Amino acid sequence: MLKSFVSRIATVSAAALTFSTAAYALSCDEIMNMVNVNVPVHIVVQTMEDSGSRFTADDIRCLQRQNAPDQVLDTARSNSGAAEEPEPERPQERRDSREDDRRDREMLGESRRDRRSDAYDELPEDGDEGGPVTECDREIENARDRLRARKPLAASKILFDVLEGGQCPDQTTKAHYYLARTLYEMEMYHSAQHYFMQVVRRGPANRYFKHALPKLVAIARFTGDNSELMRIVHRIPPEEYPRQAKNHLYYLMGVRLYERDELSDARRYFGQISTRSELYLRSKYFEGVIFNQQGRLRSAVQAFRDVIRDADGVELENERAIQEVSDLTDLSLLNVARVYYGIQRFDESSRYYSMVPRDSTYWPEALFEQAWSTFMQNDLNHTLGLLLTVNSPFYSDNEFLPEADVLRALTFFNLCEYDDVSEQLLSFEGEMGPIADELREFVERYRGQGRRDLHDQAYDEYFGERTLASVLPESLFVRFLRNKDLASLVRHIDIMSAEEELIEDQKALWRDTVGAHLRTVIAEDRQSYKLRAGRLLLREADAIQSQVTDLLGQSEIIRFEVVSARRADYTYRMSNPEMNDGFQGLELDFATSVDFIYWPFNGEFWQDELGYYRYTEQGSCR
DSSP states (O other), X not given: OOHHHHHHHHSOOOGGGOOXXXXXXXXXXXXXXXXXXXXXXXXXXXXXXXXXXXXXXXXXXHHHHTTOOHHHHHHHHHTBSOSSOOOOOOGGGTGGGOHHHHHHHHHTTOOHHHHHHHGGGGOTTOSOOOSOOOHHHHHHHHHHHHHHTTOHHHHHHHHHHHHHHTOOGGGHHHHHHHHHHHHHHTTOHHXXXXXXXXXXXXXXXXXXXXXXXXXXXXXXXXXXXXXXHHTTGGGSOGGGOOGGGHHHHHHHHHHHHHHTTOHXXXXXXXXXXXXXXXXXXXXXXXXXXXXXXXXXHHHHHHHHHHHHHHGGGOOOOSXXXXXXXXXXXXXXXXXXXXXXXXXXXXXXXXXXXXXXXXXXXXXHHHHHHHHHHHHHTTOHHHHHHHHHHHTSHHHHTTOOOTHHHHHHHHHHHXXXXXXXXXHHHHHHHHHHHHHHHHHHHHHHHTOSGGGGGGXXXXXXXXXXXXXXXXXXXXXXXXXXXXXXXXXXHHHHHHHHHHHHHHHHTSOHHHHTTHHHHHHHHHHHHHHHHHHHHHHHHHHHXXXXXXXXXXXXXXXXXXXXXXXXXXHHHHHHHHHOGGGTTTTTXXXXXXOOOTTSOOOOOOSOOOGGGTTOOOOOOOOOOO
């Protein structure tokens, strides 16, 4: 009965890329992502308060623009560094108010000042290119001059006309590159990505390749979405990786090979990432996962310990990077604990689980898995205490851990408290049965090759305008979005919508020509991105449905075991009537350690008590 649980916990996870959105400095987009997937407003507010974020006037304007609920706006204002009410955002200020954009440029080592003063001096086509100067050359040179003069809007119109006219087929790649550069400077990153991809797909032989590919990497880092790069990275010879993009491309190749189960080759790519790269810790984490899958447990533990050790020496420039390193450190602790659990060294496993900080994204998961370690050591009261924290209101809305209910019932079973076991399992089945049914029906609607083209509809069912009634708890959507690939696609789709709004803010001459074309590009790409997101969502839903169905099956088995145990207990009592009154009048001494002061639990949770609960259950076993 324990087999599925043991194997689940003993499996080291490659979850470095499936981080959750836990307590850290929240951006406007991250807050609105929670609102848009119908996370209850009080949970959004609690998350904002717990994050310790100081919201800027730009953050508040962004929330106002996206029609955030009043409670969310009030919370942002109360945690603002400025006392005054932010002024309404003017259309021309839209781009300057994107805090996330600023953070990502800092992560790339680019400040706005750097980009405005230097970016225009790095245009690769400057100088004599040889051959006769054509009208097309003059038009593109004119666009370059406008770009240097910091007039990307005018430059994009010239380049768009060159492409639309169809008179310059030999200059298409050049025009695509420059159009992408103008859109990049306008901070229309998805549209810029579209045209940079046109250049990169022409291969390393074209002269713009080495300039376009680093820009694609920069955009992927801003959006958090590597899906476009993952589709082409294996076609690019490593010797052609531009210097600025080498580490990122090595990393993506490592991930791709890992997903194809080519573990040794994947580790070779991860091993080429510079120790000075922000991707170094991720690569070491993946090395630990690979070593574990290869059965090299000592090497796996050492790799995870390297992540924990080296995290202190990493120079971090923004909150997003700080949170990512913190998550990697905590995941490494979890995975060392899982390795020890897998070899049944449960005391060491518990020690590493207890090292995960209380403010970690993964603390509830660490408590749950530690509960399994204490269960295997027969420390059942400690197990029940850990599970009490996991099931507390502090985590129940954000942590979907149905296994915790089954482990709790199993613990009471081992204490022979059969009434508690039956009550808990019937409640569990009543709650989880409808969830499993809805997930099963959802996955079945889109199963099969003939339904793959409808996966965008699967995305819309839960992330579009949700019109269907659903029994899925909000904690399950939090779990869906802990798949970083899915979360990044959701964010990228939101970026597309923001670009459409930006297009609408422009003058008619540009909006109805260049803008109209970009709206078509965005609409087509949105469909493609929704298909990808829908497939990831279906994969997550199918895995969770299988897990919940398995737990429901185990619940039925435990209830059957309860009936058998009760029958055996009844037979024993009938055979030994003198035992029935054996404990009457006996005063039990619930002695505790002199090192601690114990207070009885009255049903009210306090945050500073979480993780310290212990039961004093004596059990009814005879």
